[in-house]
Amino acid sequence: MATILGANTLSSGYEVANSCRFNRADGPNMTKTPGSSGNLRKWTWSCWVKRGSISNGSQTMFNAGSSANNQIRFDSDDTINFYQWHSSSYTARLATNRKFKDVSAWYHIVAHWDTDNGTAGDRMKLFVNGVEETSFGTDTNPNQNLDSYFGASGTALYVGDKGDGAEEMDGYLAEMVFIDGQQLDPTSFAEFDTTTGIWKPKKIGSFTSAGTNSFYLDFKDSSNVGNDASGLNNDFTVSNLTSIDQS
Secondary structure, rough: OOOOOOOOOOOOOOOOOEEEEHHHHHEEEEOOOOOOOOOOOOEEEEEEEEEEOOOOOEEEEEEEEEOOOOOEEEEOOOEEEEEEEEOEEEEEEEEEEEEEOOOOOOOOEEEEEEEOOOOOOHHHHEEEEEEEEOEEEEEEEOOOOOOOOOOOOOOOOEOOOOOOOOOOOOEEEEEEEEEEEOOOOOHOOEEEEEOOOOOEEEOOOOOOOOOOOOOOEOOOOOOOOEEOOOOOOOOOOEOOOOHHHOO
16 A cells, blocks of 8 residues: 555544635635646545535536646536546546535545556546546546646646636535655545444645645645645645635
């Protein structure tokens, strides 16, 4: 099992203190533009998500580029769509058959990008609540060594919309982690409770060995909900979010 720093950096019994509310009507987002490129062929993204509405248009959780060049979102049909778009076509895409319509539940979503991998089907992966999604309406594997837009120098990252004020998230995001240069298992971030079988979060460990564009949005600072808690100072600029959106 891969971890951020080592097997002992993450502990069980962790209770998440805060999340951030994205009220779609307010047009909220967070943005950060990397000044240098990280590892564009390998990264991991993890986030806990609670939806506020369903069947209400596409809702973006995480995006790179101002024209949805690379995106992790809920589609208008309540599936999850993880894709890269370039020159008017998809160069990589996973679109689940499963629909995620429970507005009372927290979903833990993990996305892998690993185009160094020689096995085409292992270059993109999606996990929900610790279980890999394997049934897709669209399954387009990226070419080997294809660069991602996430973490690219000068390519803005967006949390909560696709970068042009559209496809805004409606709901709550918590414990958003981006690990530049490593492919981490979902068990690096959460675990099954041995008594209840419920998938629960773990405490996030040290980012000492994480790549330069890694970040950890824990939403604990109500005066600066875009604060990067990783220690790498990759803070996000906040738009249309205030202290009342810290939950």
